[in-house]
Amino acid sequence: MQKKFFLLCMVLVALMAFGTAAVAQDDVTLLWGMWGDPAEIATHQLVADAYMAANPNVTIELWSQPWGEYFTKIDTLFVAGDATVIPDVFFMTPIQDRAAAGVLQDLTALIEESGLDLEDYWPGALESTSYEGVVYGFPRDIGIEVLYYNKDHFDAASLDYPTDEWTWVELRAAAEALTVKEASGRISRYGFAMEGGKYFDFVGANGGLILDDMFNPTQCTLSQPEAVEAFEFFAGMMNDEIAWRSANLGQAGGDLSVFLGEQASMFIQNASRVPALNAAGVNYDVAAVPTAPGGTRQAGIANGAAWVMSSVTDTPDAAWDFMQFLQSPEGGQAIYFATGEAFPPTRSGAESPVFMNPERGPENKQAWIVGAESANINGFGWFPEYNELNGTLINPVLDTIWAGEAQAADVLPGVCESVDAYLVEHGYGA
Amino acid sequence: MEKAALSSPPPPTLMTPPLRSFRQKIAFRLGMGVWRADQQFEGYLFLLPSLIGFLLFVLAPILISLALSFHEWDLLTPPEYVGAANYTELFTNDPVFGAVLKNTFWYTLLIVPLQLVLGFVLAVALNTGLRALRWYRMLYFMPVIASIVAAAMVFRFLFNQQSGIIAAGVWQTKELLLGLPFVQASPQLLDSVQGLAPPDFLNAPGQGFLPGWAIISVTLFTVWKNVGFTMVVYMAALQAVPDPLYDAAKVDGASGWQRLRYVTIPLVSPTTFFLLVVQMLGAFQLFAEPFVMVASSQNSVALASESLVMYIYRNAFGFLRMGKAAAISWILFAIVFVVTIVQTLLQRRWVHYQVD
Secondary structure, eight states: OOOHHHHHHHHHHHHHHHHHEEEEEEEEEEEEEEEOOOOHHHHHHHHHHHHHHTTEEEEEEEEEHHHHHHHHHHHHHHHHTTTTTTSSSSSSSOOOOHHHHHHHHHOOHHHHHHTTGGGBOOTTTTTEETTTEEEEESSSSOOOOOOOEEEHHHHTTTTOOOOOOOOOOHHHHHHHHOOOOOTEEEETEEEEEOGGGGGGHHHHHHTOOOOOSSSSSOOOTTTTHHHHHHHHHHHHHHHHTTTTTTOOOOOOOHHHHHHHSSSEEEEEEOOGGHHHHHHOOEEEEEEEEOTTTOOOOOEEESSSOOEEEBTTTSOOOHHHHHHHHHHHHHHHHHOOOOOOOOSBBBBBHHHHHHHHHTTTSSSOOOOHHHHEEEEETSSOOOSHHHHHHIIIIIHHHHHHHHHTSSSSSHHHHHHHHHHHHHHTTOOOOO | OOSSOOOOOOTTTTTOOOOHHHHHHHHHHHSSSSSSSSGGHHHHHHHHHHHHIIIIIIIIHHHHHHHTTTOOOOOSOEEOOEEEEEEEHHHSOOOOOOHHHHHHHHHHHHHHHHHHHHHHHHHHHTTTTTTTHHHHHHHHHHHHHSHHHHHHHHHHHOOOOOOOOOHHHHHHHHHHHHHHHHHHHOOHHHHHHHHHOOOTTTTOOTTTTOHHHHHHHHHHHHHHHHHHHHHHHHHHHTTOOHHHHHHHHHHTTTTTHIIIIIIHHTTTTHHHHHHHHHHHHHHHHOOOHHHHHHHHOEEEEEETTTOOOHHHIIIIIOOHHHHHHHHHHHHHHHHHHHHHHHHHHHHHHHHHOOOO
């Protein structure tokens, strides 16, 4: 009797050991970090639910913060070093400083193992998520911009709609024709609205650059003729009162608000405005960002917030599988791009029926693909000191150009002097 | 009965506790623990929780920030000792710090007197025994308790050069003026009216050292927001002025203005001193008002309206330069410290404390 009982106990213990071992091997919990407002978090939750439905042994826990606090909180988590509370996969932009600090996982080995086709990504997209030639993340979407326009305003003024072949000449002519000026001199509707911060759409199209190399700059190139011409074009539209002044635009609620309030007829922005415009039932369409008279186009910067993996994750394979799901046109992309609020980072994603859905506005979604063909990431400085350089030396002076208090040709040489001095001080100069 | 001017302990000769041990006698002679010299230990024990909180959450961070101001730290990599480099950079190599100091100086110079004077005027007006006193008091105090971010956003829309109501008012005035016959008759007048346009209330910097529209708009908003507090504090102080003094002044033939100048103002001067110091501290540390009203991006300095604390925030969280941000905050501390010392020294001249 006792011997049998003893044998039974041994069998039971063995079973339990195997059972727990088997369960412990497969059950994974991934912590997934992102920023966003409640509506965006709800979309992320849908993606997590879809993945969990397809992979019952994986639990995805969302870790979300408002955008303003997200970066500080992630940084403090890494400083504290407790791997159990650091998200395994999370949103990050830009990634260079954090890659340099060693908190992000090098994805080269995982990419090779899974045979991922990196050529599917638009030019420049992966450059922004790489550091020293190594890929650290994949952009969820990229900020390619288009020209939004109000078809009713164009009809009322008997103007032809913008086409994907427009240049600055046509843009300016349309802005002039669409601006409505009252007898007192007040402008009740501007033809064109664009944030001053997007000036590189004009500078880049004209062949100009902010710094000679946006990864390892040696000098400032804003005072070169191509750049100055572009500034004079953009600021000229503001000074001639056919485009919103940048500061007023931002303080009045941004391009979407003034477009919805019929105080602007055209604006340049990325895909994020699409859901609100569709919901409001505005009669609008989009066209590719106008090229410079010479023919090149700069439709925004080909970067976007990227999904990265923490370097201290204890489940890299599970995290990688989840990352691939996020980027696949049938997986995460099918949910993220359903509302049209973002543009896919891959060609396959952009041409998929999810993004190109003919039943969802705007009609000319091809405009994004036209813009993405010439994508690059030259509008942003990919080195740690760029924020300070931009925020103290470049932008405050550009603000005076947008406000009409200074002329581009007069102040840009001074900007370049101070930028060059800063670069030398911080070890970047020639 | 007699009003005690200050709360000092009663003279020891009146109430000496029984001193039993030698230790107690020494403690008593040294002025420590007059009452229960044998329960000092328990006393400190009761103080300990509060003391620990203060040490951990107030004193330690202050000392750490002082140490941090001599380092360079971007949160991701360990701090690096750089000596006084942050301080020298601020005073010799920072393109923006001068504008920041100018803005903060003007904010303090404009906001504090306006708030004090307006608050005092309102308090005197409401002290005349109006029937609807409570309603007026509530109306003037409501901005104080309103959410600062919501209020600043409303004022941002109000002051917008293109789409704001004030700008619209300027345009309508211009239309009105253009319609007047005597304006149309004179070409000079017509010219100058034609040139009327609303200024950039939220973004225009001033010429040289002068304050610009941006500073004035933020000042107007801050005064609107806080004058209710000043008013309420003054109302309490006015209640404490004894009526017999007014009667005596009337008997002596003093007019309303003279009563105000020679009775009211001196007797509320302690309150004025308190409000002056507290509001100066607040004005030097102005952050939410300019930050929300002007709404510049996190990483870009808005030269026309950037205050010291805004610049600290940008350096810390926009540019990831914690050491420099700590250095700026210690410079702010030094400025505020000096100003407060000066005010405390000057108070003997103009603050009349009541001593009965």
